[in-house]
Amino acid sequence: MGMTITEKIFASRAGKKTVKTGEIVIAELDLTFAHELSGILSLEIFDERGFDSVKNQEKMVLLSDHLTPAKDIKSAEMTKKLREFARKMKVEKYHEVGRGGICHILIPDKGYVRPGDLVIGGDSHTTTYGALGAVACGVGSTDLVAAWVTGELWFKVPEQMKFVYMGELTEHVCGKDLILETIRRAGVDGCRYRTAEFAGPVIESLPMNDRFTMCNMAAEMGAKNGIIAVDKTTESYLAGRVKEKYPRIESDPDAQYAEVVEIDVTDLEPVVAAPYLPSKVSPARGFKDVEVQQVVIGSCTNGRAADLRIAADLMRGKSVHENVRCIVLPGSQDVVREIIADSTFDTLVAAGCAVSTPTCGPCIGGHMGVLAAGEKCLSTTNRNFRGRMGAPESEVYLGSPAVAAATAITGRITDPRDLD
Amino acid sequence: MIQGSAHRYGANIDTDRIIPARHCTTADAAELAKHALEDLDPDFVGRVQPGDVIIAEENFGCGSSREVAPVTLKGAGVSCIIAKDFARIFFRNAINMGFPVFECPEIVDVSETGDVIIVDLDAWTIENKTRGRKCKPAAYPDEILAIFQAGGLLNRIQAARTQPTA
Numbered sequence: 272m273g274m275t276i277t278e279k280i281f282a283s284r285a286g287k288k289t290v291k292t293g294e295i296v297i298a299e300l301d302l303t304f305a306h307e308l309s310g311i312l313s314l315e316i317f318d319e320r321g322f323d324s325v326k327n328q329e330k331m332v333l334l335s336d337h338l339t340p341a342k343d344i345k346s347a348e349m350t351k352k353l354r355e356f357a358r359k360m361k362v363e364k365y366h367e368v369g370r371g372g373i374c375h376i377l378i379p380d381k382g383y384v385r386p387g388d389l390v391i392g393g394d395s396h397t398t399t400y401g402a403l404g405a406v407a408c409g410v411g412s413t414d415l416v417a418a419w420v421t422g423e424l425w426f427k428v429p430e431q432m433k434f435v436y437m438g439e440l441t442e443h444v445c446g447k448d449l450i451l452e453t454i455r456r457a458g459v460d461g462c463r464y465r466t467a468e469f470a471g472p473v474i475e476s477l478p479m480n481d482r483f484t485m486c487n488m489a490a491e492m493g494a495k496n497g498i499i500a501v502d503k504t505t506e507s508y509l510a511g512r513v514k515e516k517y518p519r520i521e522s523d524p525d526a527q528y529a530e531v532v533e534i535d536v537t538d539l540e541p542v543v544a545a546p547y548l549p550s551k552v553s554p555a556r557g558f559k560d561v562e563v564q565q566v567v568i569g570s571c572t573n574g575r576a577a578d579l580r581i582a583a584d585l586m587r588g589k590s591v592h593e594n595v596r597c598i599v600l601p602g603s604q605d606v607v608r609e610i611i612a613d614s615t616f617d618t619l620v621a622a623g624c625a626v627s628t629p630t631c632g633p634c635i636g637g638h639m640g641v642l643a644a645g646e647k648c649l650s651t652t653n654r655n656f657r658g659r660m661g662a663p664e665s666e667v668y669l670g671s672p673a674v675a676a677a678t679a680i681t682g683r684i685t686d687p688r689d690l691d
Numbered sequence: 692m693i694q695g696s697a698h699r700y701g702a703n704i705d706t707d708r709i710i711p712a713r714h715c716t717t718a719d720a721a722e723l724a725k726h727a728l729e730d731l732d733p734d735f736v737g738r739v740q741p742g743d744v745i746i747a748e749e750n751f752g753c754g755s756s757r758e759v760a761p762v763t764l765k766g767a768g769v770s771c772i773i774a775k776d777f778a779r780i781f782f783r784n785a786i787n788m789g790f791p792v793f794e795c796p797e798i799v800d801v802s803e804t805g806d807v808i809i810v811d812l813d814a815w816t817i818e819n820k821t822r823g824r825k826c827k828p829a830a831y832p833d834e835i836l837a838i839f840q841a842g843g844l845l846n847r848i849q850a851a852r853t854q855p856t857a
């Protein structure tokens with residue numbers, strides 16, 4: 272019987288020829304990462320258990336991004352502990368403020384993930400790296416410690432689910448709209464304990480930033496991992512980043528899927544997810560009476576240079592509405608350099624955006640744009656749960672960089688096609 | 692044997708509602724527990740008694756991977772969680788720390804806040820004493836049961852390491 276890309280990777284890392292759905296395997300890991308929020312509990316557990324060394328420090332990434340640069344004394348203490356641990360364990364893939372960024376942007380950009388790898392991270396959106404044909408799963412702090420000290424971890428081989436996209440994408444419809452529409456159809460648990468494999472001609476035509484966005488938000492359907500087969504687009508992204516040879520794994524034609532969902536994208540419009548679930552998705556035009564006080568463009572979902580360029584193109588020569596604070600969060604230091612080099616940065620600043628140093632910041636209501644009670648925000652992030660960005664009585668609407676830019680200009684949730 | 696009174700909630704209780712990120716700047720269970728379910732049920736912390744049981748519908752613990760979510764509930768005195776089903780990482784984290792989480796839709800359907808719940812781990816049964824209903828929760832696969840019975844993943848790993856090699 273044929274296998275999917277995900278099953279092939281689990282089999283290879285578990286040292287087996289085949290794996291079955293539901294089987295528990297112990298598999299060798301190619302990369303693990305932790306940030307300050309997941310790492311702090313891991314460090315406590317590590318010490319409590321009396322561990323004093325790690326197995327493969329060259330396979331570890333550590334960085335602080337959530338409340339970084341430290342927003343208060345407590346977060347300063349957290350980042351300090353992580354930094355000291357990285358030094359003590361001689362972790363070279365440690366990224367300091369000013370040379371770092373948001374984990375899910377920096378890690379693939381630095382070439383730390385190769386197609387065919389099995390990766391875990393102490394963050395639910397670790398699914399992002401599936402865009403490189405790797406299996407990447409979010410885990411908790413105990414799992415991280417187990418992975419650090421043994422180099423392996425237990426996995427239940429997930430059911431496989433495939434989403435096939437056909438048709439033509441229309442103007443201003445991008446990966447974010449595709450994944451929001453997918454979450455609308457599947458629901459927030461429609462892919463729970465499953466792999467979300469994204470395939471079809473539309474995926475093949477998508478640029479890398481959109482592919483990362485889709486795998487990133489696979490987590491919002493409960494998926495264990497999102498995955499996209501390697502093709503020419505992946506290869507050109509990886510050129511210069513990954514030096515080693517990597518396999519080009521594909522799902523077999525007779526691979527078994529628990530469910531296959533076909534989505535025709537031709538009639539898909541720019542969409543928005545309303546509070547308080549990422550599955551409450553409907554066309555952006557239906558929200559045109561919703562006034563917002565804040566717009567956030569960035570995060571691990573849409574903080575790549577290509578995302579910010581989309582926003583800048585719509586904002587060129589225009590201004591952020593007087594009632595709106597538009598906060599832009601480039602995903603990494605490298606992204607900052609890219610957007611400075613091509614004038615994206617200047618365009619956004621000239622339009623009245625506050626462009627920040629890379630951080631998760633407001634995405635988790637941490638800092639750099641926390642919402643007050645009663646405020647509404649249109650954000651390119653991935654979650655709009657109650658209280659996610661601040662006061663429990665605030666509201667977050669999720670959309671693409673194009674919807675966010677259009678909304679920042681008009682002060683109301685706006686379909687980019689309706690901008691003059 | 693676990694016995695406690697039930698606190699019943701709905702579907703898709705996410706980790707931000709279990710412990711908001713604004714309080715995640717510590718790993719201290721007692722500190723975290725002060726904010727347990729703060730944005731979902733602000734009175735919970737005042738009401739919860741040691742041994743109490745959380746009952747919820749589908750997809751409990753969805754959202755972030757923060758292991759402080761089960762740490763918070765355990766720290767608040769919660770003895771176990773019974774849901775129709777769980778989000779993947781929450782389930783994994785709970786098992787990895789030896790914290791009991793059961794999938795048992797039948798009990799969820801009949802339970803209300805305040806009901807007396809009894810869990811018998813040896814017999815693998817859950818009883819709602821108030822409603823006179825007893826059921827078997829979903830079984831754990833062998834490897835997961837072994838981790839749970841060891842009291843968590845690291846206990847299991849450390850036990851394996853100290854075992855004399857033949």
Ligand code: SF4
Nearest residue numbers: 396570571631634635
């Ligand atoms: S940007 Fe938001 S979703 Fe992404 S890693 Fe940071 S906090 Fe998590």
